[in-house]
Amino acid sequence: MRLALPLLSLLTLCGCPPPVPSDGGDDGIPNLDNAGNGSFDSASTVPLDGSGFFEFRGSIESATDLDIYNIGPINPGDRIFVDVQAAHPRRLDLVAAIFSSEEFLQYYSDDRANNDFNPLIDFVLRGDPGLYYLGIQQYYQNNATGSYTVTVQITPNAGVPPPAGQVVFLDWDGGQNITIPNVGTFDLPPFDAADLGPYEGQTEQMKDRIEEIVAERYEGYDL
Numbered sequence: 001m002r003l004a005l006p007l008l009s010l011l012t013l014c015g016c017p018p019p020v021p022s023d024g025g026d027d028g029i030p031n032l033d034n035a036g037n038g039s040f041d042s043a044s045t046v047p048l049d050g051s052g053f054f055e056f057r058g059s060i061e062s063a064t065d066l067d068i069y070n071i072g073p074i075n076p077g078d079r080i081f082v083d084v085q086a087a088h089p090r091r092l093d094l095v096a097a098i099f100s101s102e103e104f105l106q107y108y109s110d111d112r113a114n115n116d117f118n119p120l121i122d123f124v125l126r127g128d129p130g131l132y133y134l135g136i137q138q139y140y141q142n143n144a145t146g147s148y149t150v151t152v153q154i155t156p157n158a159g160v161p162p163p164a165g166q167v168v169f170l171d172w173d174g175g176q177n178i179t180i181p182n183v184g185t186f187d188l189p190p191f192d193a194a195d196l197g198p199y200e201g202q203t204e205q206m207k208d209r210i211e212e213i214v215a216e217r218y219e220g221y222d223l
Contacts, residue, residue: 016203023026029149033058033067040103043068043133049141052154059147060092069134071152074125079158080107082121082134083151089117093139093147096121101131104217110139110183124158170214 033056046069048054058067060062074080086092098107106127109119125132134152138144140172174190193223194200 027138029055029057031057031059032069035061037068038066040068040099040133043070045070046072046134046152048072048152048154053152055149057147057149060094060136060145062145063138063141063143065145066135066137069136069150071132071154073130074132074154075129075156076125076127077157077160077187079124079153079155080121080132081153081155083117084109084119084136085122085149085151086118087149089146090143092148093117093142094119094136094148095139097135098123099133099135100127101133106132124161125158128209129193168211170211199220 009018015116025053030044032044034044036042046056048071060067071080071082076107080098082096082098084094084096093111094117095108095110097105097109098121100106104126104127107121107123109121111117112120119136121134129170134150135148136148174188176186176187178188179185191203193203193206196206199206
């Protein structure tokens with residue numbers, strides 16, 4: 001699936017030296033991105049103003065460039081809005097995600113629409129209070145470079161929406177005519193660890209581990 005590989009890349013982070021924010025362009029929008037913000041430990045801090053707003057620039061310098069930003073402490077019921085705009089979206093196809101301080105994925109966005117490749121994040125936090133992080137990189141195998149602008153707005157006490165039912169699919173047998181909105185329709189073969197590269201022969205071990213992780217992440221949700 002299109003979303004699986006960029007998610008793996010976002011979750012596999014390496015340590016880097018602390019970031020030093022650079023100056024913005026002539027329009028006054030600051031550049032918070034640099035070569036050192038590729039991990040949670042060295043994430044660039046987004047200095048939100050009193051209303052929870054901030055706008056900044058960043059750039060993708062290579063196929064493996066990953067930018068992590070600390071968007072500060074957030075509480076359940078706070079609304080997180082992040083608008084990512086590539087300078088040349090037809091060339092630079094970006095993905096974005098929100099993570100908790102435990103590095104658990106909270107929200108993921110690829111294309112906001114069929115004709116718009118820019119990510120858009122807009123949701124109300126239901127998780128635990130704490131620091132949260134924004135991760136941005138280009139879509140897997142896009143292999144482009146370019147700049148982007150990010151608008152962040154954190155609205156406190158927006159109200160936690162009532163619980164809504166959700167179907168979680170974990171089917172190792174594959175399937176036909178599986179439709180993913182804004183991505184496409186796919187026929188998926190049965191899961192084989194060999195398709196992931198260096199994991200040939202470890203299919204059963206990976207299935208067991210993935211099931212353990214899913215059970216852990218959804219504990220308390222009557223899964």
